[in-house]
Amino acid sequence: AQKVTQAQTEISVVEKEDVTLDCVYETRDTTYYLFWYKQPPSGELVFLIRRNSFDEQNEISGRYSWNFQKSTSSFNFTITASQVVDSAVYFCALSEGTTGGFKTIFGAGTRLFVKA
Amino acid sequence: GAVVSQHPSRVICKSGTSVKIECRSLDFQATTMFWYRQFPKQSLMLMATSNEGSKATYEQGVEKDKFLINHASLTLSTLTVTSAHPEDSSFYICSARDSILTREQETQYFGPGTRLLVL
Numbered sequence: 145a146q147k148v149t150q151a152q153t154e155i156s157v158v159e160k161e162d163v164t165l166d167c168v169y170e171t172r173d174t175t176y177y178l179f180w181y182k183q184p185p186s187g188e189l190v191f192l193i194r195r196n197s198f199d200e201q202n203e204i205s206g207r208y209s210w211n212f213q214k215s216t217s218s219f220n221f222t223i224t225a226s227q228v229v230d231s232a233v234y235f236c237a238l239s240e241g242t243t244g245g246f247k248t249i250f251g252a253g254t255r256l257f258v259k260a
Numbered sequence: 261g262a263v264v265s266q267h268p269s270r271v272i273c274k275s276g277t278s279v280k281i282e283c284r285s286l287d288f289q290a291t292t293m294f295w296y297r298q299f300p301k302q303s304l305m306l307m308a309t310s311n312e313g314s315k316a317t318y319e320q321g322v323e324k325d326k327f328l329i330n331h332a333s334l335t336l337s338t339l340t341v342t343s344a345h346p347e348d349s350s351f352y353i354c355s356a357r358d359s360i361l362t363r364e365q366e367t368q369y370f371g372p373g374t375r376l377l378v379l
Binding site: 181186187188189191194235239246247248249250251252253255 | 292294296298301302303304305306309351353355357367368369370372373375
């Protein structure tokens with residue numbers, strides 16, 4: 145069965161600090177998809193990234209970067225030079241390619257507080 | 261980009277009444293839609309998978325007679341909370357898969373959510 149673990153419940157940083165949000169996943173499929181979403185106080189999910197299991201290249205998008213390590217089943221997310229607007233709940237999610245029926249399972253989420 | 265809408269955005273109802281929530285894909289067709297529930301400060305929990313033209317598939321522990329799902333067209337799925345009780349108060353979110361995307365292009369588009377408060 146698929147499972148996503150985000151061990152960090154809450155993280156508090158001061159503006160301009162770098163912060164890494166951890167995500168560890170479990171799946172029996174060889175083809176799967178990993179996601180990160182941001183959920184601001186409004187509640188609407190904001191899609192950040194999708195990573196396919198066969199593509200281990202790390203990705204950078206502005207202040208955001210993702211480190212995908214299949215060997216440790218991890219897909220960590222780093223925000224560089226954090227800003228107050230980054231304050232939100234961040235979810236890591238997993239969708240299995242074959243047995244999962246396209247369902248996406250979410251981790252518990254990490255609440256990030258960025259203080260000015 | 262693809263947009264998914266939900267209506268209503270928030271609803272308050274009395275205990276015992278039924279509430280219908282609509283999920284629409286606005287610029288794409290979705291043979292599959294998903295319904296999630298999120299309690300305060302918790303994660304999104306998948307309730308069911310809604311398939312156009314067929315019965316929904318419910319996750320373990322979700323009462324299908326209480327949460328009725330209808331996916332009558334390629335752009336609309338509805339979730340009806342029947343005989344709602346205060347413990348059903350939650351944030352309900354739907355998502356939709358674009359039917360023409362391949363698995364490698366897989367992305368779910370999420371609606372803005374519906375806040376349900378049952379008094």
